[in-house]
Amino acid sequence: MKKRSLLLITVVFLLSACGKSAALVPAVTPTAMGQEHAGHSGHGDAAAGDGVQAVFKLASSEQAKANQDTPVTIQILDKDGKSIENFDLNHEKKMHLIVVNKDLSFFKHIHPEYKGSGLFTITTLFPAGGNYRLFADIIPSGKGNVVKSNSLTVQGDTPATIELQPDGKLTKTVDGTEVTLAMDHLMAGMDINLAYTFKDAVTQAPVKNLQPYLGAVGHVVILDANTVQYLHVHPTDEKTTGPEAKFMTKFPKSGIYKIWGEFQRDGKVLIVPFVVKVP
Template sequence: MKKVGLMLLAAVLLLSACGKAVQSPGHEGHQGGASEHAVDDTQAVFQTADGVKAKQDTQLNIQINGKDGKPIDQFDLNHEKKMHLIAVSKDLSYFRHLHPEYKGNGQFTITTQFPAGGEYRLFADYMPSGKAQTVKSYTLKVQGDVPQAAVLQPETAWTKTVGGSVVTLSFDHLMAGMDVNLNYMFKDAQTGSPIKDLQPYLGAVGHVVILDEAAEQYLHVHPTDEKSTGPEAVFKTTFPKSGKYKIWGEFQRGGKVITVPFVVKVP
């Protein structure tokens, strides 16, 4: 167990040294990740039991330390939570937005399951008190049958029905390196009427997480109008480079959270 922990620590320190791949530049307070000019002075050590298996409870511990190796004790709330943990499969077919419990002394913990064997990318999104929002990633290998990888196919239609809501996504324009508005429109699936009773989810009308095809470019985007209740929710972001991206929008209505995925090809 001690040997495994040391190996995990070494892997995370290596990832920390390559933080550019998982820290997205901030944008007017609407986009998560560390500021482009902020100094990242933290380390994240991901620890699990030896031999994580699919469809079994797995306790994941994330220790946040300063560069001096000492635990960071104080964290600011970021949309009602001290840490957001995004877990995705390598092919991006699986997505979960989790919130580890803070135990103090820099340690966060959560128990979860993974649906199948294979590689998963974990993104810990947190904000030490008085510091910039920070994102650290880790690749976790899960034992078990590995399904055939899903093909990341860009959408040809931009409307989906999820949980009784018809959700349409549109863009004002789409180009890498430029500001873009993600416009979500909501209608009731039964009546066709505009939805005006969206409920706050983690303190806002919704949240959007975006990953590129390689799960290296991470964007956590917040709405321009957090108090909106529909029928429109607008998010502003910048795609850092050309390529395929998967977008997960999370919204709440009637006490239930729905996740709406789209795949886009950015010129």
């Protein structure tokens, strides 16, 4: 497996000409609004995603509703509107789809099924009403990493928005595993090391039995509070099993960010969220 020491994506959101925010459109509409792209620095030209389009659609003409299965299709096209046929595996999958809600209290990492001719499909469930953002992470063959995103408004009861607040302590316990995150020289625009340390929550013994998750010891997804800056980071040593997992990235701008670390132990995927303020 090809080792990836740094995977950095910055998504700059584009508004439609009328100035309205992007929205996922139903299948009966021929085009989707609010498509964005970004390259992954560290994998060639940061503009490698230019010329790739993504059309996000609901599989029915009805609006998405909370707590109901929602089929979504994502059609990947070239600059001329023709289907892109071939995609490289990116950590065992042809597409990683990250779904978050507006205040980042909800996070889901799923993998749409590839149907051929550039078409990916997924059926997923949104736990509450409100605004969501979908990020599709792909590698069209012969191109660099590409991220396309779109918005979706889900009908249903919408909980009050919770303002994102930096964590006072970067230690959390998830499914019996105590996880601590340490960072050096936290500052925008500088390379930064993210070091996760794992202990058994009961015995405090170092955890050395982390299992591969999607071909690596773990994955880290980072979004800023406005869901404008998006980073997907892979470990510097993919094959380690603990008690440490290290990553390297760069926060593009100052602000508040939420960091989700994904790891696997005893057959369970551990999703460990932290919120930090980057000077």
